[in-house]
Amino acid sequence: MIPGDSPAPETAGPDTSGVDPALLPYYSQTLTWDSCGAGFDCTTVIAPLDYADPAQGEIELAVARHRATGDSRIGSLLVNPGGPGASGAGFVLDSVDYAIGAPVQAAYDVIGFDPRGVGESTAVRCYDASEMDAYLFDIPADPRGSAGWTDELDAASRAFAEACESNSDGILPYITTENSARDMDLLRAVLGDEQLHYLGFSYGTFLGATYAKLFPERVGRLVLDGAIDPSVSGLEVSTTQGLGFESALRAYMADCLERDDCPFTGTVDDAMGDLATLLASVDRRPIPAADGRMLGADTLMTAIITPLYAEDNWPALTAMLAEVMQGGAEYAFFIADIYFNREDGVYLDNQTEAFRAYNCMDYPADETQADIDAAYALLDAQAPTIAPYWKGPDPCAQWVYPPTGVREKITADGAAPIVVVGTTNDPATPYEWSVSLAEQLSSGVLVSRFGEGHTGYNKGNVCVDDAVESYLLDGVVPVDGLECR
Structure with missing residues (x-):
């Protein structure tokens, strides 16, 4: 007991009415x-x-x-x-x-x-810290969107799923x-x-x-x-979130352009175009960080969307983008590490593993290729800045158990x-x-x-x-x- 703290009161007796x-x-x-x-x-x-x-x-x-x-x-x-x-x-x-x-x-x-x-x-257990770093931050060797790129991502997702199965003591089918x-x-x-x-x-x-x-x-x-x-569906969730982050990003840009420290100029459309150019540049030529990780476009996108969760964090987004535009990666990795709850090379929880386990069991994999093509076309049209980094193979396609969840109105x-x-x-x-x-x-x-x-x-x-x-x-x-x- 902590000194000076009162004893913990007991709970009322359990309610067992109607229980199997x-x-x-x-x-x-x-x-x-x-x-x-x-x-x-x-x-x-x-x-x-x-x-x-x-x-x-x-x-x-x-x-x-x-x-x-x-x-x-x-x-x-x-x-x-x-x-x-x-x-x-x-x-x-x-x-x-x-x-x-x-x-x-x-x-x-x-x-x-x-x-x-x-x-x-x-808890779901999958990778140690070094393996998780490789899974989250390593950059595929093949160009984005190519068959080789898809194969690399599928292989990484499959290895991750197999590690989760090996290290989670049989609980994965029940994480729903x-x-x-x-x-x-x-x-x-x-x-x-x-x-x-x-x-x-x-x-x-x-x-x-x-x-x-x-x-x-x-x-x-x-x-x-x-x-x-x-x-x-899971595809609809991902697509709608992509549209939502594009909308939030435009709201951020409108605010940024009114401020003296904004690294962008012109209209909101101009600024979004410049951000798209920055992402493409980082995608072609990742930026090294002091700890040896390379800042690619996917990690940069994580560092962009994380501050969009709260308007109070917009100044941090401005500072991070200004640093990346000058060839720096430290602030971007700092924000990405917050998203993944990583500190000094240590993952403080298993949220990434649990996130994957729940989603892969909750969402039926019933989208057709026509559904995927339509979703990608919508992203391209309405979220052009986000779209290139929002599209890719579904990691749950490599999960070790079929989903048991349903998507229905409640x-x-x-x-x-x-x-x-x-x-x-x-x-x-x-x-x-x-x-x-x-x-x-x-x-x-x-x-x-x-x-x-x-x-x-x-x-x-x-x-x-x-x-x-x-x-x-x-x-x-x-x-x-x-x-x-």
């Missing part, structure tokens, strides 16, 4: 919490590897709790920061104030958990969003809550919507911020109101997905944040914050279609 007898050993477990910081407790929950056949084995789920700071506790609020592959336990332990407003912290035990396959839970949603119901129960209160960001919206599909009668107050449309008939928050120029989860999800859900309510960046709650928009917190705290459902400008 085969799952009772899991739903009836009693949690023991250990203090892991002032106001924080941590525990481990045991879950079945396969809910359809619990005899297949068990996994561990790492859970962190920020105890309610007020006297009128409502219950537990599970949170997921996205990914798939991001650590929910780390999200709460490292940045609870960034994630959750103070009024909500007062009323709820905020629960962060590492989904199965992620972080401190039973549906299983993770079932884990959330297990967490709800062992935390002693009859209903699930939940705040999910980005991919976490798909996780929350999947929970609502599976357990509509157990839905409490759900807020899904920066939604993924569960009915669109209605969650019978669920309590579900609040969906969408930001109008969100590059990662474009606004149209939030509109679509809110329309699909029988009880969906849309709140629109007008602005830039990824997700909307606790980002400084009082209108959005009031709508979300009034619902979480008092059950006051926002007016459907509320516009927050």
Whole structure:
């Protein structure tokens, strides 16, 4: 225990109502919490590897709790920061104030958990740091778009998948969003809550919507911020995100051109053309970094899109592009390393491995060549700066297990109101997905944040914050279609 910290209070008894007898050993477990910081407790929950056949084995789920700071506790609020592959336990332990407003912290035990396959839970393991560096940063020998280039990327994806299978102790077939949603119901129960209160960001919206599909009668107050449309294919997701990042990049350029330190001049179209020229130049002649890595166009694209997640990061994008234009690679690699959570040559988590594992199991590979050609034509026409670096072979085509997920509309008939928050120029989860999800859900309510960046709650928009917190705290459902400008 940390000196001066109070003992960790125990959880209410588990809620086992309506549970399949085969799952009772899991739903009836009693949690023991250990203090892991002032106001924080941590525990481990045991879950079945396969809910359809619990005899297949068990996994561990790492859970962190920020105890309610007020006297009128409502219950537990599970949170997921996205990914798939991001650590929910780390999200709460490292940045609870960034994630959750103070009024909500007062009323709820905020629960962060590492989904199965992620972080401190039973995790997907693939490569060591040097192998991961080669996988992420090595530049194919053949020209972009050539048959040889495609073969090189396919071989790299196949080797990665085989390493994941070798090093993950048989869990890969069970790393799915549906299983993770079932884990959330297990967490709800062992935390002693009859209903699930939940705040999910980005991919976490798909996780929350999947929970609502599976357990509509157990839905409490759900807020899904920066939604993924569960009915669109993997190809559509990638294409729409490419269009979204192009739109965000144009908004960035319009702002940059108004500033004295902008390395671009002319109109937005002029600046986008100059950026396309820079990317093509780096693609032809990668720039060496001090640590021996070579900055190619793919890594530079990662360094470009990462700051587009939040408008506050645009100055960093300006500084990075100015350095690259002068032949420097250090700032670009610094930003790319943030994206991959790499520090001093060490990968701090397994988000890249888990991201691949979830997506390859969740998305059916049913696109035709005609679908791919149409998507590429759309990218070429509407995202010409992004397009050359957004196109390539699907790494999931080399995954070791066939996908089991489905892409379909989720209605969650019978669920309590579900609040969906969408930001109008969100590059990662474009606004149209939030509109679509809110329309699909029988009880969906849309709140629109007008602005830039990824997700909307606790980002400084009082209108959005009031709508979300009034619902979480008092059950006051926002007016459907509320516009927050």
